[in-house]
Amino acid sequence: MNLGAAFCSDGRRVNNLLAYQGIFKGAMDAQATRINDSMLLAVADALVNETHAGETIPDPLDLHIHTSVARATAYAAITSGVARRTLDDDYFIDYRS
Helix, strand or coil: CCCCCCCCCCCHHHHHHHHHHHHHHHHHHCCECCCCHHHHHHHHHHHHHHCCCCCCCCCCCCCHHHHHHHHHHHHHHHHCCCECCCCCHHHHCCCCC
């Protein structure tokens, strides 16, 4: 097998690479009591929104991906009622130009 020819189709590596860091940061920031389906759906939407045309997944080296996932996770935790802490509006502002 040539280097780089392997492809993982079970989705686990995408989760490890793109989702976990932001999920746990967002859950901890909101002090969520658990991670629920609403939070995971918000993460999926955030990843879709960060994926540019022609890409299969967003660039994993773009640190903003993890920030977007964290914000989506925290917002979903708050709106679904599992957060023990509310966050300032500044937490959700996207400062990219």
